[in-house]
Amino acid sequence: MTFEEKLADTIALLHKIAGEFSPAVFANSFGAEDMVITDLIAKSQAKIDIFSLDTGRLPAQTYALMQKSAEQYPSQPIKVFFPQTAATENFVNQYGINAFYESIELRKSCCQIRKIEPLKRALAGKKAWVTGLRREQSPTRTDLGNQEYDSGNGLEKFNPLIEWTEKEVWAYLRGNNVPYNALHDQHYPSIGCEPCTRAISMGEDVRAGRWWWEDPENKECGLHVKK
Numbered sequence: 001m002t003f004e005e006k007l008a009d010t011i012a013l014l015h016k017i018a019g020e021f022s023p024a025v026f027a028n029s030f031g032a033e034d035m036v037i038t039d040l041i042a043k044s045q046a047k048i049d050i051f052s053l054d055t056g057r058l059p060a061q062t063y064a065l066m067q068k069s070a071e072q073y074p075s076q077p078i079k080v081f082f083p084q085t086a087a088t089e090n091f092v093n094q095y096g097i098n099a100f101y102e103s104i105e106l107r108k109s110c111c112q113i114r115k116i117e118p119l120k121r122a123l124a125g126k127k128a129w130v131t132g133l134r135r136e137q138s139p140t141r142t143d144l145g146n147q148e149y150d151s152g153n154g155l156e157k158f159n160p161l162i163e164w165t166e167k168e169v170w171a172y173l174r175g176n177n178v179p180y181n182a183l184h185d186q187h188y189p190s191i192g193c194e195p196c197t198r199a200i201s202m203g204e205d206v207r208a209g210r211w212w213w214e215d216p217e218n219k220e221c222g223l224h225v226k227k
Contacts, residue, residue, distance in 0.1 A: 003168050010160045013146065014046040014130070017158055021128035024158075025049045027119070028078060030065045031191055032169050032180055033132030033161050039178045040160075042073045048130060051079045051122045055114035056088065057193040061182045068179045081118040088113055098195060104214060107196075114193070120153065128156040134169075135162050136206075166206065 001009075014037075017024045026041060026048050028034045041048050052066065069078060091099070091113055100107035123129055135144055150157040161169070166189070173180050183191050187199040189206040198209045207216070 001163070003171065006163060006168065007172070010164075011040060011044050011046075013158065013160045014040060014044055014048065017128055017130060018046040018048050021156055021158075022047065023049065023126050024128040024130065025051055025122065025126050026130040027122070028052045028069075029132070029192070030062050030069070030181055031132060032173060032184060032189075033134060033164075035065075035069070035178050035180050036164075036169055036172050037130065037132050037160060038069060038073060038076065039172075039176060042076045049079070050076055051081060053115055053118050053122070054080050054082050055193050056083060057114065057195060059181075059183060059191065059194040059197070062191065065179060065181050072179055079122075081122045083114045083118055087117070100196065101213065107211065107214070123153050123155060126155055128158060129153070130158045130160060132161055133159040134164055134166075136165065 024047075026034075026037055028038055028050050029052065038050060040046075041050065066078070066080075091110060095102075095106055095109075100110040129150070133144055144159055144162055146159050146162045148157055149155075172178070181188070181191055183197075183199075187201075188197060188209060189200065190210050191197055192210055196211055198212055200206070200209045205216070
């Protein structure tokens with residue numbers, strides 16, 4: 001399939017989601033793929049709301065892009081969800097500010113508080129959510145399709161860029177002057193919370209910089225794990 005065909009299919013899918021699965025939302029974490037979808041939603045005028053999860057531990061460059069996106073896409077406001085204050089305070093006071101380095105269990109607990117619980121609030125009452133997942137990103141994503149039922153959240157989940165390559169993502173960003181996270185130019189292909197993300201070296205997997213102290217099979221925060 002050519003890139004032009006993939007692009008046309010992606011736009012058609014966004015319109016299908018807006019027409020058949022309203023209310024639908026797009027989860028924007030301000031990665032390269034998410035900025036492609038943000039631009040496509042804005043240009044296609046597909047009626048899909050956009051939200052983002054602010055974990056409280058994001059890099060400064062992500063906040064800068066959040067502001068830039070608000071300025072460049074005024075017709076597509078991004079609603080921000082934060083962790084519950086009490087839960088965050090309890091975790092930090094009990095285990096420490098950087099407890100996620102100590103075990104997979106504590107890291108997943110941190111993700112539960114800072115990402116998964118806010119996500120559930122963001123998806124409440126929605127019929128579908130859209131993500132920027134691509135199949136080639138990770139071993140945990142090779143069996144994903146462009147549409148599947150998310151039983152954990154009780155709604156349809158769409159991955160419009162599932163077949164896109166990294167090269168195609170960047171061709172779209174640069175060809176359409178779409179803003180992107182400055183960390184991408186510093187060898188950060190995948191960006192999450194600042195303490196859980198590092199730059200990668202030549203030849204490393206694109207997800208190697210996420211939770212780099214864990215095995216690849218564990219490298220998901222829980223947002224996209226099938227139940």
